[in-house]
Amino acid sequence: xxxxxxxxxxxxxxxxxxxxxxxxxxxxxxxxxxxxxxxxxxxxxxxxxxxxxxxxxxxxxxxxxxxxxxxxxxxxxxxxxxxxxxxxxxxxxxxxxxxxxxxxxxxxxxxxxxxxxxxxxxxxxxxxxxxxxxxxxxxxxxxxx
Amino acid sequence: xxxxxxxxxxxxxxxxxxxxxxxxxxxxxxxxxxxxxxxxxxxxxxxxxxxxxxxxxxxxxxxxxxxxxxxxxxxxxxxxxxxxxxxxxxxxxxxxxxxxxxxxxxxxxxxxxxxxxxxxxxxxxxxxxxxxxxxxxxxxxxxxxxxxxxxxxxxxxxxxxxxxxxxxxxxxxxxxxxxxxxxxxxxxxxxxxxxxxxxxxxxxxxxxxxxxxxxxxxxxxxxxxxxxxxxxxxxxxxxxxxxxxxxxxxxxxxxxxxxxxxxxxxxxxxxxxxxxxxxxxxxxxxxxxxxxxxxxxxxxxxxxxxxxxxxxxxxxxxxxxxxxxxxxxxxxxxxxxxxxxxxxxxxxxxxxxxxxxxxxxxxxxxxxxxxxxxxxxxxxx
Numbered sequence: 062x063x064x065x066x067x068x069x070x071x072x073x074x075x076x077x078x079x080x081x082x083x084x085x086x087x088x089x090x091x092x093x094x095x096x097x098x099x100x101x102x103x104x105x106x107x108x109x110x111x112x113x114x115x116x117x118x119x120x121x122x123x124x125x126x127x128x129x130x131x132x133x134x135x136x137x138x139x140x141x142x143x144x145x146x147x148x149x150x151x152x153x154x155x156x157x158x159x160x161x162x163x164x165x166x167x168x169x170x171x172x173x174x175x176x177x178x179x180x181x182x183x184x185x186x187x188x189x190x191x192x193x194x195x196x197x198x199x200x201x202x203x204x205x206x
Numbered sequence: 207x208x209x210x211x212x213x214x215x216x217x218x219x220x221x222x223x224x225x226x227x228x229x230x231x232x233x234x235x236x237x238x239x240x241x242x243x244x245x246x247x248x249x250x251x252x253x254x255x256x257x258x259x260x261x262x263x264x265x266x267x268x269x270x271x272x273x274x275x276x277x278x279x280x281x282x283x284x285x286x287x288x289x290x291x292x293x294x295x296x297x298x299x300x301x302x303x304x305x306x307x308x309x310x311x312x313x314x315x316x317x318x319x320x321x322x323x324x325x326x327x328x329x330x331x332x333x334x335x336x337x338x339x340x341x342x343x344x345x346x347x348x349x350x351x352x353x354x355x356x357x358x359x360x361x362x363x364x365x366x367x368x369x370x371x372x373x374x375x376x377x378x379x380x381x382x383x384x385x386x387x388x389x390x391x392x393x394x395x396x397x398x399x400x401x402x403x404x405x406x407x408x409x410x411x412x413x414x415x416x417x418x419x420x421x422x423x424x425x426x427x428x429x430x431x432x433x434x435x436x437x438x439x440x441x442x443x444x445x446x447x448x449x450x451x452x453x454x455x456x457x458x459x460x461x462x463x464x465x466x467x468x469x470x471x472x473x474x475x476x477x478x479x480x481x482x483x484x485x486x487x488x489x490x491x492x493x494x495x496x497x498x499x500x501x502x503x504x505x506x507x508x509x510x511x512x513x514x515x516x517x518x519x520x521x522x523x524x525x526x527x528x529x530x531x532x533x534x535x536x537x538x539x540x541x542x543x544x545x546x547x548x549x550x551x552x553x554x555x556x557x558x559x560x561x562x563x564x565x566x567x568x569x570x571x572x573x574x575x576x577x578x579x580x581x582x583x584x585x586x587x
Contacts, residue, residue: 074329075336098447109445129354129452131346132399133338137321137331146337146398148347148452156448158337171354185330195335 071192074182077101077157078194086179086194088123090155091116099154123177124201125151132166147198149175161198174201210301211424211432211587214243214417215547217540220381220532223316223411228260231413232314233272235537239310239415244427247274251306254281254297256289256313257536258571269312283536286571287483288440289313290414290539291580295438297418298582307420313540314413317533322409323574338398339574342406342486344453346398349488351452353400356503358491360400364391365509366487367405367529373516374526376557381408381532405487405529412534414541429587433550437470437566437583439463443576450575455489458579459496459570466566466581467498474498477520477583478562479549481542483570484527494522497568516557524549524557539569539580550586562586 073079079089090099093116098109106113130147147161159177163169175198182195216238223231232255240246247270255266266280285292290313297309323341333339352358368388374380386394386404395403424432441461446454467473474497482497484490494505499520508514514522525531525545528538546565548554559565563586571578 072329075332098445101451109447128448129347129350131338131343131350133334133340133343133346134396134398135321135342136338136340137333140331140334142334144334144338146343146347148337148448150448154447156451158339158451160335160337171351182330183335185335187329193329195330197335 071181071194072187074185074193074195078196080194088121088177090119090121090153092119097154101155101157119153121151121153121155125149125175127161127169127171127173127175128156129171130161130169145169147175149198159196159198163200175199176201207302208304208421210298210435211419211421211429212416212435212543212547212584213419213424213427213432214239214245215544216242217379217414217537217544218412219379220410220412220534228257228265228314228316229268229272231316231411232265232269232312235314235413235415236269236273236310236312239417243417245308245417247276249308250276250278250310251308252279252281252297252300253310253312254283254293256283256293256539257315258284258286258289259315259318259536261289261536265314266312285578286573287485287535288539288569288571288578288580289536290541291567291569291582292440292539292578294416294540294543294582295440295580298435298438301418301420307423309418310415311418311540312413312415313537315534315536316411317409317535319409340398342401343398344572345486345488346401348453348455348492349400352488352492352505356506358506360392361388362506362509363400363487363491364388364402364405366484366490367391369509369515370484370523370527370529371404373524373557374530376555377526377531380526380530381410382526382530401486401488407485407528407533408530410532410534412532412537412541414537414544416540416543416547424587431551432587433547433584434587435582436585437466437581439465439469439581441465441579443578453572454577455492455570456496458577459493459568462579462581463497463568466583470583472564477564477566479524479546479559479565480520480522480568481525481527481545481565482522482568484523484529485533485570487529489570490522493568497566516559521559524559542567542569543582543584546584550584
């Protein structure tokens with residue numbers, strides 16, 4: 062599994078991830094100025110209320126709460142198992158799926174606080190050898206595997 | 207407006223057909239349904255074909271190239287696991303509008319093998335890096351929400367598989383006819399907790415077809431084996447704050463079934479049988495509540511009661527369901543209507559639901575980012 066990011070530049074492995082000009086990773090959502098719904102991808106109008114005020118990009122907190130999860134024992138060929146596929150409600154209102162690293166999956170419970178930790182996306186490289194930026198979840202207060 | 211009737215309904219045995227094309231499978235089902243209705247290809251005014259993976263190749267026209275190129279309008283539908291219900295509903299609308307008298311709906315699929323799911327990615331595959339996009343993981347996550355809220359156990363989810371595999375032993379068209387006791391279901395390979403392999407739908411090829419006719423045509427043919435379509439609804443996934451990170455099987459199903467009940471002028475207590483979208487065992491538990499077959503949080507108790515087994519108060523998936531009959535994706539939404547029709551006629555053999563007069567067929571479709579639900583209610587004519 063990937064280590065925490067220490068060396069940049071690299072490129073985001075998934076759309077929610079962004080890298081600032083200073084090289085700092087952050088999580089991007091889009092918030093509706095009318096109804097405050099937050100979504101992960103850019104839309105023409107708000108998909109929650111239909112407002113034509115285009116939802117604007119916002120920087121999301123990396124903290125949230127575990128809503129639900131599945132312990133995955135069989136995945137696509139070549140993917141290391143088992144792992145926890147977790148669905149997390151960020152404190153800012155966006156819900157995101159990610160892999161949760163926990164030493165003891167038996168201790169997982171709905172509502173437990175978790176944090177998104179930036180990583181190197183499993184050490185993946187693109188065709189030019191450039192590194193990727195990824196994220197995973199860890200329980201707040203440690204106990205990460 | 208004209209009532210719409212189903213006068214022909216049949217399917218091929220679900221299984222693996224590596225040496226046959228989707229068009230050949232669809233053509234066989236189409237001929238079975240035409241023969242069942244006592245009609246020929248020359249009687250058809252229109253063809254609606256559903257295939258999640260083959261609609262873009264104009265599967266309806268390909269079926270007509272197998273059984274007779276009469277030049278009638280052809281409509282090709284891809285709408286995930288609700289493709290069949292979508293095609294059926296379009297045929298219903300076409301006949302109800304008065305434009306057509308006789309329509310063929312044919313659903314056909316040759317499924318990709320292995321685990322389905324997961325979006326295409328420009329960078330590294332997201333699978334494992336950012337959770338799992340496989341369909342069993344998605345339905346495991348949704349089942350875990352129910353478990354957290356109501357204490358639903360893995361044994362209760364597993365009993366769905368025990369029941370539906372038992373039902374399939376009485377269905378010669380099912381992929382599997384094998385009893386799977388609870389210990390066997392629990393001991394089979396764990397895919398994504400709480401789903402073991404026997405709690406995941408059988409990934410198969412298949413085809414199913416129905417013939418829909420106007421009231422005028424139905425009366426001309428005789429109503430003795432006809433089923434009247436009294437409810438038809440289709441819904442797309444409505445806004446929910448966790449959508450699409452969390453597969454929301456609930457909102458879209460509740461939207462569709464409320465419309466279908468309203469059109470039919472009845473409710474869940476009036477149903478004699480249900481074929482619902484048990485793509486995974488967790489899904490059947492969720493849909494007991496979504497369809498109103500029990501109260502909120504009571505689905506675990508409902509499966510425990512045996513009331514959804516053949517002989518119970520409201521038999522669910524007596525065909526064997528997607529778990530055991532199999533899930534050829536674009537054919538599934540037609541096949542579960544075929545099952546209802548056979549029971550309303552009293553022609554379902556060993557698995558016949560005694561005295562069935564009203565049945566509901568439900569399908570739920572999802573991609574990584576979007577959802578659909580189709581519901582149809584049929585009544586013995």
